[in-house]
Amino acid sequence: MKLIKTSIIPSQPTFAKVEAKSELDFEAICIFVAIGFFLDTDTYWKNKKVLSPASHNKIDSQGNLVNSQPWFDWYSSPRDISFEQALDEFTLLFETIVTEQSKGKKVILPLSGGLDSRTQATALNYIGADVLSYSYEFENGYSETKIAKKIAQICNFEFKPYTIKNGYLWHAIDDLAQLNGCYSDFTSPRQMAIKDEFSKMGDVFSLGHWGDVLFDSMNLEQLTTEEEVTVILKKIVKKGGLQLATDLWETWNLNGDFETYLKNRIALLLEKIHIEDTNANIRAFKSKYWAPRWTSVNLSVFESSRAIQLPYYDDRMCEFICTIPEAYLADRKLQIAYIKHRNPELAKVTWQAQRPFNLYNYETNKLPYNIPYKLINKFKRTLDNVLGKSYIQRNWELQFIGDQNKKQLVDNLFKNQIEGWIPKTLLNFYINQFYKGNYTQNAHPLNMLLVLSKFNQILSDAKTD
Structure with a gap:
């Protein structure tokens, strides 16, 4: 029997097997494409989980999770100090x-x-x-x-x-x-x-x-649990992510609707953190599930x-x-x-x-003190546009935009036979939407489809080996 103690914020995941079917967890994958990370202990597989943060775990010789108990729970007990x-x-x-x-x-x-x-x-x-x-x-x-x-x-x-x-x-x-x-x-x-x-x-x-x-603090007033769920969703759901997740949910004929499923998952996880103060509660949620x-x-x-x-x-x-x-x-x-x-x-x-x-x-950094900088910055951006220079703020702009990048992206999306579980029509829809100029709305969906494509390639290579 192996004993594993995880940190409050683990720097790397530790995987273990659980009793479940060895099949893809489509609900977990939908959340992944919506927010950009797997939630709680989820992985691609129903029978494979990540060990919880701040937990003592018993793993048997076959790699199965036998028992898991928390050794630390996030709390908020501010001291009366200067x-x-x-x-x-x-x-x-x-x-x-x-x-x-x-x-x-x-x-x-x-x-x-x-x-x-x-x-x-x-x-x-x-x-x-x-x-x-x-x-x-x-x-x-x-x-x-x-x-x-x-x-x-x-x-x-x-x-x-x-x-x-x-x-x-x-x-x-x-x-x-x-x-x-x-x-x-x-x-x-x-x-x-x-x-x-x-x-x-x-x-x-x-x-x-x-x-x-x-x-830091979000500087929020005291909120109800339902309001905290709304705040968290606004923070973690990526632009375009909800639409892609919904499309995949319907493609895979999963029960119910995705948005309700996601809200319920967030609410259940939030209930496990027993902190009254809203700002401390959301910080704990992010530190436990996001970090x-x-x-x-x-x-x-x-x-x-x-x-x-x-x-x-x-x-x-x-x-x-x-x-x-x-x-x-x-x-x-x-x-x-x-x-x-x-x-x-x-x-x-x-x-x-x-x-x-x-x-x-x-x-x-407020009006009127920041007006000179804003004017100078706007002039520089305008001049760059006139000169044909695009101001880059996000990495995907350098990796996806342009003819050569488009060719590489499309090749990587389709060469891995991903059409077996994600329809070609859906892939083409997001590709076309992005290259029509709807960049910010469709960059994240393309990112996630690319990840799923490479995951599919790794699976295919493993079967071949």
């Missing part, structure tokens, strides 16, 4: 975790224009870690590497900039399908574009995933080259969050105060989400 005390506690905990994870190693730090990696940079710089940093930006996109480079310079980190190129996906898609097991779309993990560089960089990745969820099944999936790209460490995933950090007043978590207050305290120069660098403002003046 903001300064919360900041001191966060500083000590975060720097302790980062020190433990980086000691004696050359750290690889992906830098962005946001706060999570900047908070890591602050800690790594303060403890004197050996760091190689890098950043990437989209070809014809926002110059995110400029912000990252400034951060690296202030911290005296070695720095490498990269550009995500048009059409890189088609050279990497087979490797990516193997790495993430077709449990995520293929255009979200843009790190795949520079994967070959990772082995030259250092010993261990320090990754900033999930800091933006733990150290392990969405955010963690493509960590495998990093881990295939070097070991990974995730300070925000640390069990101690999750438990710390449960005891902090919601007001201190809202609006990134703790991270901002930490950066200002430890490294004021880093706080002066532009915050990408509030550009062109920084951590000292971002609250003035």
Whole structure:
């Protein structure tokens, strides 16, 4: 008998067999295409599940799940402490975790224009870690590497900039399908574009995933459970995802209707979290069901080259969050105060989400103070359009748009005999809708159909072998 203890937020899935028919779980697949990740312990198969987060599990010699019991439940018990005390506690905990994870190693730090990696940079710089940093930006996109480079310079980190190129996906898609097991779309993990560089960089990745969820609040008023379900659905259902899921639900002649099924699943999962405060409740839901099944999936790209460490995933950090007043978590207050305290120069660098403002003046990112930037930015966009340059904001724009990308996409969709379970008429409908110019509504459906196509290819190859 094997005993497996999973983390509060697992960085990789652990699969086990359960007593059920060895057949595709079409209901679970419909949810997958609607939201971009499998929900709870679902997989492609009815007899295969993922072990729950924060659980003790018994697995027999045949790989069957015998028993599973939780060892931690998300809660909200905010202590009566001052903001300064919360900041001191966060500083000590975060720097302790980062020190433990980086000691004696050359750290690889992906830098962005946001706060999570900047908070890591602050800690790594303060403890004197050996760091190689890098950043990437989209070809014809926002110059995110400029912000990252400034951060690296202030911290005296070695720095490498990269550009995500048009059409890189088609050279990497087979490797990516193997790495993430077709449990995520293929255009979200843009790190795949520079994967070959990772082995030259250092010993261990320090990754900033999930800091933006733990150290923020949705600033919602107290809601009923039904209202919380509505909020969650708005957050997780992708544009075009509900339509594709409904189309597949009807194609596969499943009972009832998809939207009702999805709402009921979300409501049942939400009921398992016993937190009164709406904001803390939704944070817990996302951390329990979204982080392990969405955010963690493509960590495998990093881990295939070097070991990974995730300070925000640390069990101690999750438990710390449960005891902090919601007001201190809202609006990134703790991270901002930490950066200002430890490294004021880093706080002066532009915050990408509030550009062109920084951590000292971002609250003035409103009318009339931001009018000059908005006008200049609009002029640049207009000029780019006149010059025939498309401003790129999302990876799928670089991988799907254009004649060569269209050819690759169509070839990959149809060469894997996916028509056996997804009708050709449905595939053609979404292809045609996308290339008619309805990009944002149909990009996600195409992404998910591509994933299902590669999954089908892996199944076909396995049967051949």
